[in-house]
Amino acid sequence: MSASVDGQATIAFEPLVADGPHRYAVKLPVFEGPLDLLLHLIRINEVDVHDIPVARIAEQYVAYLELMRELNLEIAGEYLLMAATLAWIKSRMLLPREEEAAEAEEVDPRAELVARLLEYQAFKEAAGELDGRPRLGRDVFRAEVGAPGECPTPEPELAVRVLDLVEAYRRVVEQQAEPPAPHELSHEPVTVRECMLAVMARLERDEVVSFEDLLAVEQARGGRRAWMVAAFLAVLELARWEALLLYQGVDEEGVPTGTIRVRRGPEADTGHWRDAISEVM
Amino acid sequence: MDRDAQRRIVEALIAGSPEPVSAARLAQIVPEANASRIRELVAELNAHYEETGHALEVWEVAGGYQLRTRIAFAPYLQALQPRRRVRLSHAALETLAVVAYRQPVTRAEIERIRGVEAGPVLRGLIERGLVRIRGHREVPGRPLLYGTTDHFLEVFGLADLKDLPTLRDLRELAAGEAASEDAPPEAEAAPAPRDPEEPLPGPHELH
Numbered sequence: 001m002s003a004s005v006d007g008q009a010t011i012a013f014e015p016l017v018a019d020g021p022h023r024y025a026v027k028l029p030v031f032e033g034p035l036d037l038l039l040h041l042i043r044i045n046e047v048d049v050h051d052i053p054v055a056r057i058a059e060q061y062v063a064y065l066e067l068m069r070e071l072n073l074e075i076a077g078e079y080l081l082m083a084a085t086l087a088w089i090k091s092r093m094l095l096p097r098e099e100e101a102a103e104a105e106e107v108d109p110r111a112e113l114v115a116r117l118l119e120y121q122a123f124k125e126a127a128g129e130l131d132g133r134p135r136l137g138r139d140v141f142r143a144e145v146g147a148p149g150e151c152p153t154p155e156p157e158l159a160v161r162v163l164d165l166v167e168a169y170r171r172v173v174e175q176q177a178e179p180p181a182p183h184e185l186s187h188e189p190v191t192v193r194e195c196m197l198a199v200m201a202r203l204e205r206d207e208v209v210s211f212e213d214l215l216a217v218e219q220a221r222g223g224r225r226a227w228m229v230a231a232f233l234a235v236l237e238l239a240r241w242e243a244l245l246l247y248q249g250v251d252e253e254g255v256p257t258g259t260i261r262v263r264r265g266p267e268a269d270t271g272h273w274r275d276a277i278s279e280v281m
Numbered sequence: 282m283d284r285d286a287q288r289r290i291v292e293a294l295i296a297g298s299p300e301p302v303s304a305a306r307l308a309q310i311v312p313e314a315n316a317s318r319i320r321e322l323v324a325e326l327n328a329h330y331e332e333t334g335h336a337l338e339v340w341e342v343a344g345g346y347q348l349r350t351r352i353a354f355a356p357y358l359q360a361l362q363p364r365r366r367v368r369l370s371h372a373a374l375e376t377l378a379v380v381a382y383r384q385p386v387t388r389a390e391i392e393r394i395r396g397v398e399a400g401p402v403l404r405g406l407i408e409r410g411l412v413r414i415r416g417h418r419e420v421p422g423r424p425l426l427y428g429t430t431d432h433f434l435e436v437f438g439l440a441d442l443k444d445l446p447t448l449r450d451l452r453e454l455a456a457g458e459a460a461s462e463d464a465p466p467e468a469e470a471a472p473a474p475r476d477p478e479e480p481l482p483g484p485h486e487l488h
Contacts, residue, residue: 032372032375032395033396033397035395035396036396076397078396078397078398082396116393116394116396119394120394120395120396122448122449123379123395123448124375124378126446126448126449127371127374127375127377128374130374130377130437131374133437134438135438136349136437137436138359140349140351140352141349142299142348143296143348143350144299272414272425275414275425
């Protein structure tokens with residue numbers, strides 16, 4: 001069973017031999033995006049990428065989107081944008097060519113798309129080649145001598161046990177217990193992002209702060225508890241970006257013990273953590 | 282110190298260092314050896330491993346030497362550590378390829394090339410330590426610039442970025458002929474101005 005356009009089978013899906021009309025295995029080729037889909041259509045239509053029959057390709061492209069919609073698959077915005085682009089190109093190719101002077105440059109309305117397709121294809125191939133290389137952890141492995149797996153050896157004075165972190169958090173929660181408040185509308189509670197900024201600002205003032213100190217606060221929008229949760233997450237996230245470091249003392253046996261402290265980390269000044277909040281979070 | 286003794290020390294140092302260790306660094310430790318001698322010794326070591334049918338070999342990755350198991354033994358090692366997850370999706374690989382060849386590159390540039398959003402994939406690659414933030418492009422908006430890490434070189438077995446296979450010339454792809462090939466990444470003229478605070482990339486920066 002297949003969906004065909006223009007007499008040529010483009011997408012195939014097969015029924016699962018099973019119980020009832022609703023069990024179908026859909027073998028839909030998976031595409032990485034509209035460019036990938038277009039390359040596929042160009043290939044199976046066996047046309048020259050420099051002379052794409054836009055009308056035909058656009059029709060099949062839209063048919064594919066229709067199929068996705070029928071199967072209740074989510075269609076990312078980029079696919080729709082490309083559909084519009086194809087329609088635009090098609091319309092330009094239909095417009096009568098103006099008779100200009102001999103040197104008038106005719107810009108092929110497909111030119112930009114073709115350039116993008118070729119560029120994408122180059123990287124798609126490059127990705128395939130990268131994948132084919134012997135990969136550390138899949139095909140080849142470090143000959144480890146004694147050292148434990150992938151984790152870099154932590155410096156003894158910087159090791160903090162997760163249990164201790166959670167324990168510290170629990171202590172602060174207990175101390176900060178608020179009486180149950182009458183139900184009232186409150187402002188939107190403080191966000192993790194705000195906490196991250198506040199924590200880093202505090203670390204700029206005081207070189208070293210205890211972890212519990214960062215969690216405890218007199219007043220916060222949305223309540224102290226909201227602050228504690230947000231601050232806890234903020235500290236973890238900042239630690240991940242190495243904007244701050246968490247550490248504890250170590251006893252004679254090398255077991256972490258004592259107050260957990262926080263200080264500025266190597267990435268605190270680069271500000272990359274700050275940019276990452278806006279870019280990626 | 283005789284050559285044999287030097288070579289054994291080199292072997293011990295490379296074996297004892299999980300991170301790639303450079304010839305220069307080895308030359309500092311091995312008595313009476315300079316970088317050039319180190320390179321010879323490593324070659325001899327590998328020849329020795331080859332002749333005696335060792336399961337190990339020395340690779341040159343990320344500007345240094347690293348002792349690794351041979352590819353042939355992959356199935357056994359996978360059986361030993363089944364939890365390891367180094368699967369990279371097509372999207373991740375494509376994004377990684379764009380970053381590797383076009384660095385420093387902004388997210389918008391990546392999205393333009395791939396035709397899809399890059400944010401979540403980039404975050405994943407950063408978490409895996411394959412991509413890092415290299416600064417900003419000094420244009421309105423000051424978008425972040427991304428580049429690959431030394432760990433990327435290590436994972437994909439590259440001595441440095443110049444080792445990346447050349448990107449196929451776009452015309453060549455269309456015509457199907459063997460046309461001239463694109464220059465390797467570092468040699469490409471980077472039209473984007475560099476952030477003056479970012480040091481120029483060396484062949485390998487340990488981070």
